[in-house]
Amino acid sequence: MKLIKTVAILLVTVLSSGALSAKEQVATLAGGCFWCVEEAFEQLEGVREVVSGYTGGTEAHPTYQQVSSGSTGHTEAVQVYYDPDVISYAGLLQKFWRIMDPTDADGQFVDRGQQYRPEIFYHNDLQQQVAEASKQWLQQYGPFEQSIVVPVTPFSEFYRAEEYHQDYYKKNPLRYKFYTFNSGRYDFVERHWGETSGVDYQRFTNDNPGGMTQADSRYQVPAKARLKEQLTPMQYRVTQQDETEPPFDNAYWDNKASGIYVDVVSGEPLFSSADKYRSGTGWPSFTRPIRPDAVVRREDNSWFISRTEIRSRIADSHLGHVFADGPEPTGLRYCMNSAALEFIPLSVMKERGYDDYIADVTGKADSQN
Template identity: 55%
Template sequence: MNLDKSAIKTFAAILALSWTLITGVAHAMATDTQKATFAGGCFWCMEHPFESLDGVISVVSGYIGGHQENPTYKEVSAGTTGHAEAVEITFDPEKISYEKLLEVFWRQVDPTDGGGQFVDRGSQYRTGIFYHDESQKKAAIVSKADLEMRRIFGKPVVTEITRATTFYPAEAYHQDYYKENPIRYKFYRSRSGRDTFLDKHWTEDGKSIKQSTWTDEELRKKLTPLQYQVTRKNGTERPFDNAYWDNKHEGIYVDIISGAPLFSSTDKFKSGTGWPSFTRHLDTADIDEVEDNSFFMKRVEVRSAHSDSHLGHLFTDGPPPTGLRYCINSAALRFVPKEDLKKEGYDRYLSLFK
């Protein structure tokens, strides 16, 4: 029998999926295992974080939450079936808890995005927690509430928590895609925007980089009186009498509290106002823009999404190409010169100055 390379590869993938399902069932029969089901955008990126955990028996990519039976990848990706790409995890609760799996889930996604995940748009790429019993439902609600309270992302968490319905395993070539197609997977992952977002919100050991949980007493010790007044009390420093209004050096400006990168000297311009002014910020995930009706004026306040600090205000009288003017207090910022970016861990921004 003659088989081409494509047929052999497909046959091998089918065998691999069959073995995954068989071993998962066999282990479930031998031990008191449980299921956990999460949707986090492209399921290729959701397998590896869970498969690497001690106590996880198997991770299967598939579809859930829709109205069509036995959907195909082509149908789901078209957004017509109501399903979301998801992973179904079989785990041993004696080795790893469902709460731990929830922690890992939150660290893989942008739970504030209701229109998809990163480069993948549409409801088929929505985030979701699909609980299998009431204890999982309660744990998921508590976990989500804790995430919202910590304000890690500075925006509402929109991930839905719903009862698990029928889970349909995806086609064999989608299973363990990161193992079977490592080059294509790495290329997709690096271009998807997922890692860039996650790196800005979580450290390698899974802790939030956001510092808004600092106590008021700790912030008073960390900040100067002016920095505290500006960032925590929505104050404004004096124009033409602050650290960066006339700074012409190359580099980036970071949040004085959390260290999150906010603005670049490449977008700084001389506005004549006496405060640092920028035509844009570095990333939407780091900035919150909220309506400000104080002092009988209607303005747009600019806040740091990481520390919930007051930064300044946004106006529409800036120069091209954006026409915007982010008028920011120097006291809310720390300047990192171009030559120090790598040393301080901001080397990904060196490309701005080439």
């Protein structure tokens, strides 16, 4: 019995020190202040432990004071110990993109300098391939207009930070909350990603780092420069600059034809005519999107009021807002801008490749137009 207890104690000690268990893998990621990065990853299912530390520099066994001075070449980072049968490396990277600013190579939010630079440190060829593919996905489909500048670098050495830095958010909750809420990180994430707590990180696989379905891959998003050429000035201002078109003076506010409404940028399906109704507002209004995950909801506090903005999932186009004053069966009013939409008549849906959505037009109850 004494021997069993000794082995158990040793096992707990090894695991808590950041060593790998039998089937675990490790990811090393830098996204600014390691307190914040550690907390974010420890919420994920499949992650056993996250260790804060330093990597990417030349100084052996550096102290926090040395690293924070910016003289060691190290950056604050974390090592994530995870079960690849529960969450993939690609899933971890999707979380990573959603907690930091991948367009800023000189620090993160209020923390400036190379000691806070973002970086992905890969441990093997697979991690390198997945990281590069995920970064490419983010550049093409992510919510950022600027270039993604996070380096993908081979891992060399990781030095565990001082004990008071480990699980800082648990040990010092008040100080941690004060820091995070004033750092600008939360505001940045909300502005670019909206509510992300519902994202299923387990749907991202190493073979498909962006979680794109075969249908999603059909919908391409042109570069910003090309969009200015392809869209009308009003379409560009609405979809890319979050503006609102005038009511009663737009293409679809009184359209009664059967068909679907797709994103004018990407062509991804958004709404069905079967869910369209006359709201009296002068904008096309719907009781629901064509599929539950067709749109993304974000908090919008512009104009001194709190609203829920609606954006397309793939192109990230600004579409409009949703309000709780609509008719049954949902009680919602998805108030959209015609300039963000293209209407595909039922008669040409098959020809245009929208066969899978015909039932969403013909199989639902008659619209309230």
